[in-house]
Amino acid sequence: MRTHQALAFLLLFVIASGASENASTSRGCGLDLLPQYVSLCDLDTIWGIVVEAVAGAGALITLLLMLILLVRLPFIKDKEKKDPVGLHFLFLLGTLGLFGLTFAFIIREDETICSVRRFLWGVLFALCFSCLLSQAWRVRRLVRHGKSPSGWQLVGMALCLMLVQVIIAIEWLVLTVLRDAKPACAYEPMDFTMALIYDMVLLVATLGLAFFSLCGKFKKWKQNGVCILVTAFLSVLIWVAWMTMYLFGNAELRQGDAWGDPTLAITLVASGWVFVIFHAIPEIHCTILPAPQENTPNYFDTSQPRMRETAFEEDVQLPRTYMENKAFSMDEHNAALRTAGFRNGSLGNRPSAPFRSNVYQPTEMAVVLNGGTIPTAPPSYTGRHLW
Template sequence: MVKRVEIHFQTRYSPFSSDDTDSEIRFDRHGDGIGRYNIFNFQARGGRYGYQRVGYWGEDLTLNTSLIVWAQSSIPTSQCSDPCAKNEAKSMQRGDVCCWLCIPCQPYEFLYDEFTCMDCGPGRWPTEDLSSCYDLPEEYIKWEDAWAIGPITISCLGFICTLCVFTIFVKNNNTPVVKASGRELCYILLVGVLMSYSMTLIFIAKPSTTVCTLRRLGLGSSFAVCYSALLTKTNRIARIFNGVRDGAQRPRCISPASQVGICLALISCQLIVVTVWLVVETPGTRKETTPEKRDTVTLKCNTKESSMLTSLTYTVVLIVLCTVYAFKTRKCPENFNEAKFIGFTMYTTCIIWLAFLPIFYVTSSDYR
């Protein structure tokens, strides 16, 4: 008698023939029967639609493609999902390894793998094939830019004109006209004007630690030199004529040496403010990008716009005081009519600065 286990083993793994179907029945290594299928194509034959056998499947595929009639001229693609483009990542469907969705990467992302888009980070941009990232070039005002040529030209012309005036003063240093104008304060004022014109070149230069330091030192200091000299001059005139009107003695500290000392004291206040600013905020550079323009990197000084405006507060105070004294001395005798010109200058200066401060704050995000 044959044991039942042996019969089961023989029927599970060994092929055998069937008298009814006249075919061989076979099993795979798991003991499952090998499926066999006929493949039909639904097509028109003789004006009628029917199925045409075009192949079969046993342990492999046999297909006669010449018998297949396609609905269109080209053979359709047999796949669940099309391959993703080079800027797209696959999003696999749950429980399916053959079907996926193609998710476009953002312009600033690269393909970490075929399933993941990864941000390059600020200041970086993906390569053409999205395989990696590279550092974006830094943008800043260059000497040959149209935005720089205009200010440089005006600055150079102003610098030359100021030097010419300075030369005239030096040549006529001991004449009564130069002495009466307060030559010491005039020289300080001319130095401040030269510094102001020089700041144009410093602000156009490529940002670096040295350039950023000079910007902080020069911006407020150049204005402080100019307006300290004007404030000292107008204050002296006001004290002289107030003393004459009140019948008092000659005012103190109206000698040239005293005037220079007062002017330097006013300038030193601005230098103290700038020195504290340099200590609190170490000068340097930073790369700036905005969410709206990730592909643009701007090289700037690491100075906050609020700090820059705060450093000009002292200058605004000098302008206001200078304007007040200029208004008080507007009715001086003809021999002191420079007070009227100073007054006119300060009135226009106030208007310019009222426009400058908000414009500077609003446009500070654009390096041009």
């Protein structure tokens, strides 16, 4: 009995000590979680949990699209669809990086986190915008000439365009952190925005080139140009909104420090989902979709005359006319032989002329009945030569 009482007392002591320790931590987080990552599970900061869930779902969808494209790659036979597969993977990789970078703006900042934020923000957006610009160039070539650049040219163009932003980001970090010995987190919103001017140039160039991709004679590729145009236009709206809020709106509302990270995190999530819905999914669907067969008849197309595409008419209608004409000629020929035989008293003394089904041959009976003149051809034989 005393043993049971001792165990019960020990259990109550453990529960009470755990409750006292949990009271000092954030609601929804564990006991051993570092304070730096409290925002990932703190139920009091609901924006972090919502953005985290949406970013996680976007990351899973992006990984699923990459897996689908990888599995279907051996079955893609069309050269114009197989060339940009590497560019699709590069774009999905950049989109996955945007969803992953969202978590860096949810957790508490330090020197390492701030350096990652400042470097990867511009580089990842430059990668996505470079891929969109390369895709716009490809679609423009397809719409006008029916041929696209090779896959290596598309990937090389995107990487070279992204490399410019990599140099800008490295130079900015070196000048502000190493040379001036300033903390990585001590930067003004205007400095952060000015370091992204090259990304804005890529976005505007993509939007302009997407307009030109809608003009051309190969209309089947114009739907790809429409997807790029919609993606670029929505990205412009997102960038105008977040820069306005980040530079001026938060200061006007006196929430500059509190709303800075949520503004940037929401921008990353919104941009990532725009890339997935309006560009990645349509492009992958168009890539893995088998090309329609050119010989397949389109019975709903009324712009062209209907042609005979089966052997039914040839086997039934044409031989029927031929057999009627042949039967008519054979009957006439037999009647002429009988008449000649009765006149000469014999049916086999007079040789017969060779039978030709396509020439109207008047018989002797027909000449006698017509008064000694050669009759004209029947209506079905009008226009044919005699003999």
